[in-house]
Amino acid sequence: MQAIKHEASVVSGTEGKTVEQKLPARAAFKRRFPSLESADTSPVVRLLVQAIKAVVPPLLGLALLAMVWAVVAKSSGGSLPGPMSTWESAKLLFADPFYQNGPNDQGVGWNILNSLGRVGVGFGLAALVGIPAGFILGRFAFVSAMFAPVISLLRPVSPLAWLPIGLLVFKAASPASIWVIFISSVWPMILNTAAGVRAVPQDYLNVARVLRLSEFKVFTTILFPSVLPHVLTGVRLSIGVAWLVIVAAEMLTGGVGIGFWVWDEWNNLNVEHIIIAIFIVGLVGLLLEQALILLARRFSFGQGV
Amino acid sequence: MEKFVELQGVGKSFDSRKGRFVALRDVNLTIRQGEFVSLIGHSGCGKSTVLNIVAGLYDPSAGIALCGGREIDGPGPERAVVFQNHSLLPWLTCYGNIYLAVEKVFGQRESKAQLKARTEAALALVNLSPARDKYPHEVSGGMKQRVGIARALAMEPKVLLMDEPFGALDALTRANLQDELVKIVEATQATVVMVTHDVDEAVLLSDRIVMMTNGPAATVGEILEVKLPRPRERLALANDSAYHGYRSAVLEFLYQKHLRPAA
Ligand SMILES: Nc1ncnc2c1ncn2[C@@H]1O[C@H](COP(=O)(O)OP(=O)(O)OP(=O)(O)O)[C@@H](O)[C@H]1O
Ligand SMILES: [Mg+2]
Numbered sequence: 001m002q003a004i005k006h007e008a009s010v011v012s013g014t015e016g017k018t019v020e021q022k023l024p025a026r027a028a029f030k031r032r033f034p035s036l037e038s039a040d041t042s043p044v045v046r047l048l049v050q051a052i053k054a055v056v057p058p059l060l061g062l063a064l065l066a067m068v069w070a071v072v073a074k075s076s077g078g079s080l081p082g083p084m085s086t087w088e089s090a091k092l093l094f095a096d097p098f099y100q101n102g103p104n105d106q107g108v109g110w111n112i113l114n115s116l117g118r119v120g121v122g123f124g125l126a127a128l129v130g131i132p133a134g135f136i137l138g139r140f141a142f143v144s145a146m147f148a149p150v151i152s153l154l155r156p157v158s159p160l161a162w163l164p165i166g167l168l169v170f171k172a173a174s175p176a177s178i179w180v181i182f183i184s185s186v187w188p189m190i191l192n193t194a195a196g197v198r199a200v201p202q203d204y205l206n207v208a209r210v211l212r213l214s215e216f217k218v219f220t221t222i223l224f225p226s227v228l229p230h231v232l233t234g235v236r237l238s239i240g241v242a243w244l245v246i247v248a249a250e251m252l253t254g255g256v257g258i259g260f261w262v263w264d265e266w267n268n269l270n271v272e273h274i275i276i277a278i279f280i281v282g283l284v285g286l287l288l289e290q291a292l293i294l295l296a297r298r299f300s301f302g303q304g305v
Numbered sequence: 306m307e308k309f310v311e312l313q314g315v316g317k318s319f320d321s322r323k324g325r326f327v328a329l330r331d332v333n334l335t336i337r338q339g340e341f342v343s344l345i346g347h348s349g350c351g352k353s354t355v356l357n358i359v360a361g362l363y364d365p366s367a368g369i370a371l372c373g374g375r376e377i378d379g380p381g382p383e384r385a386v387v388f389q390n391h392s393l394l395p396w397l398t399c400y401g402n403i404y405l406a407v408e409k410v411f412g413q414r415e416s417k418a419q420l421k422a423r424t425e426a427a428l429a430l431v432n433l434s435p436a437r438d439k440y441p442h443e444v445s446g447g448m449k450q451r452v453g454i455a456r457a458l459a460m461e462p463k464v465l466l467m468d469e470p471f472g473a474l475d476a477l478t479r480a481n482l483q484d485e486l487v488k489i490v491e492a493t494q495a496t497v498v499m500v501t502h503d504v505d506e507a508v509l510l511s512d513r514i515v516m517m518t519n520g521p522a523a524t525v526g527e528i529l530e531v532k533l534p535r536p537r538e539r540l541a542l543a544n545d546s547a548y549h550g551y552r553s554a555v556l557e558f559l560y561q562k563h564l565r566p567a568a
Contacts, residue, residue, distance in 0.1 A: 206386075207392050209379070211406055211409045212380070212381055226396075299396075
């Protein structure tokens with residue numbers, strides 16, 4: 001008991017010291033405002049302090065961005081719209097995001113949904129092909145060796161280089177951009193899934209061997225859950241790429257979609273709308289990424305992904 | 306009682322990038338049914354390798370390994386393994402990990418309720434009923450090890466293979482589980498092969514202690530028969546001269562005859 005106590009005090013002692021040393025500013029802050037962090041502050045206050053700490057730095061960053069933007073806009077002499085005029089324009093735009101005036105003039109909402117739809121289809125097909133392919137490549141060294149040169153050759157190709165092939169084969173804009181999404185997002189899924197299958201710990205497979213589990217049971221209780229975090233990593237990388245690529249592909253192919261919308265607004269010289277589109281693309285990408293991170297965390301089982 | 310597990314001239318070598326590494330050479334060992342055998346030796350000498358050969362997880366590179374008169378051909382649930390690193394599946398709860406094994410072994414013959422009861426009983430045996438629905442990463446190292454032990458015991462194997470099963474446990478839990486193990490083994494008449502580093506544990510539990518020489522090319526050095534009457538009381542043994550005799554015999558083998566060359 002004595003020894004344990006002693007050790008505990010030593011540990012907490014050094015810990016306290018390093019914290020103070022590492023964060024002198026924080027120590028000074030504590031000294032000046034003891035009421036903010038002392039033990040007797042109510043939980044409400046503490047929560048509030050935590051919330052402020054979490055919210056203030058990102059807000060400052062965004063404010064800085066807006067400031068730089070405003071300065072650049074001002075010095076450009078009106079050719080680049082500033083934050084305020086963009087904001088006004090956005091309010092108008094989002095007042096009616098779902099209007100329809102014929103095939104080439106639709107609300108921004110429709111454009112976003114169309115792009116998301118294409119990404120969804122191309123990406124879904126890529127998952128349908130890429131994940132099983134990854135399992136096969138990971139499981140069978142021969143197949144993996146067979147396809148390694150093909151994948152190494154095709155993977156570094158810029159997704160847009162595939163667009164002409166798509167147009168040639170499908171003879172239509174929308175399937176061609178779906179094709180581009182497919183081809184650009186299939187690689188991360190194949191490679192990550194295969195890596196995940198190769199990384200299944202031998203220990204787990206030994207458990208399966210001792211229990212003489214059937215192939216099906218090995219897949220459902222060991223391979224699949226073990227590989228799932230890797231699959232989700234692949235999915236996350238793919239969806240990032242897919243969302244990057246769709247804007248460029250649509251700019252080239254036309255039709256209804258956020259990429260085409262940007263191009264259209266450029267032709268109309270409506271720069272406010274282009275800037276809004278940039279924000280929309282960024283925001284949607286961020287949301288997709290966050291959703292997948294949450295999903296991955298749910299299925300990581302403490303394995304730290 | 307007749308011989309049950311038999312290793313005849315077993316050797317095992319591993320092929321690595323640096324060439325061939327001979328881990329075991331000419332291991333001969335016969336284990337009777339219902340016998341409790343400990344494997345002891347310095348770290349890295351090849352104890353786990355011997356155990357894995359009996360488990361069927363490794364094929365011997367030379368010689369032959371038999372169980373029940375038949376050549377060991379791959380692993381199976383009648384030879385349950387408590388792995389050195391517990392090897393629980395992280396996506397199953399403590400209950401789920403044990404249930405997986407119970408379902409596989411008894412699922413054909415028994416109802417869901419019976420399988421559930423078996424799983425609950427195994428958890429209770431290692432005092433883990435409260436941690437039933439926790440995931441492996443939510444419990445301590447010792448608790449994980451106990452789930453691994455419960456999983457193996459729940460399978461009611463003919464041969465129980467344990468690789469340092471009590472290594473990660475504190476002295477108190479260790480003593481409790483050792484006592485439980487002795488009771489279970491007595492009740493089920495299971496044959497046990499246990500790898501251990503702990504001399505006291507080996508003497509307390511074993512009918513025979515197999516002492517291995519240092520690797521590479523390790524083999525059986527000496528075999529010590531422990532003729533202490535059962536049931537063995539750990540408190541009474543503390544003052545038993547025979548007990549201390551066995552203890553020093555093992556210590557002498559490990560620290561005089563086969564002292565690990567300073568690495
Ligand atoms: N799969 C393998 N591939 C290559 N070498 C191996 C493999 N498994 C074991 N070895 C080597 O064989 C030797 C014996 O290993 P083993 O795991 O049986 O030792 P051990 O006696 O169980 O050690 P410890 O007490 O530390 O668990 C070691 O030198 C080890 O490096
Ligand atoms: Mg070992």
